[in-house]
Amino acid sequence: MTVSGQVSCPPLGSSCCPLTLEAELAREFGRHPLAPVLRSAPGLGPVLAARVLAELGDDPARFTSVKGVRAFAGTAPVTRASGKSHYVKARKVRNKRLSDACHWWAFSALTWSPGARAHYDRRRAAGDHHNAALRNLANKLIGRMWWCLSHNQPWDEDAAWPDLIPAAA
Numbered sequence: 001m002t003v004s005g006q007v008s009c010p011p012l013g014s015s016c017c018p019l020t021l022e023a024e025l026a027r028e029f030g031r032h033p034l035a036p037v038l039r040s041a042p043g044l045g046p047v048l049a050a051r052v053l054a055e056l057g058d059d060p061a062r063f064t065s066v067k068g069v070r071a072f073a074g075t076a077p078v079t080r081a082s083g084k085s086h087y088v089k090a091r092k093v094r095n096k097r098l099s100d101a102c103h104w105w106a107f108s109a110l111t112w113s114p115g116a117r118a119h120y121d122r123r124r125a126a127g128d129h130h131n132a133a134l135r136n137l138a139n140k141l142i143g144r145m146w147w148c149l150s151h152n153q154p155w156d157e158d159a160a161w162p163d164l165i166p167a168a169a
Contacts, residue, residue: 033058035049037152042109043111048108052101055098056072056146066147069142071094073099074096102142105138106120109141118161140160
């Protein structure tokens with residue numbers, strides 16, 4: 001600290017650079033027993049997986065159902081209906097850090113998971129805007145991740161997207 005509340009930044013090249021912090025975070029996260037489960041999901045790198053784990057917690061009994069996890073993450077839609085009007089919108093009361101992590105996870109999963117890409121494209125074709133389609137995808141991803149964490153099972157792409165498996169002839 002320098003004069004009255006001003007913070008002096010460490011010089012460039014010191015041990016506090018972002019790459020060092022990211023490597024340290026990845027190393028520490030890798031020591032958690034649930035790290036392999038989270039890292040098996042498409043689109044979850046070490047930093048994003050650590051954020052999801054930090055916000056969800058590692059107690060499998062914290063949430064009694066997937067609905068609670070989705071509401072906590074802010075991915076569950078809120079339906080408003082009165083008389084003849086009916087509309088669905090985004091949840092405002094949520095864990096914002098987990099909601100942001102789920103948003104970035106859904107965006108990243110578009111590249112790494114063919115099932116996620118197909119789901120997103122299907123929602124866009126149905127008329128959803130980009131953010132609504134990503135929120136719907138995040139809703140699916142966080143629900144599947146809750147199952148994986150509560151059963152200590154790695155991500156299974158076929159189980160996550162069963163509608164992509166061709167029907168037997």
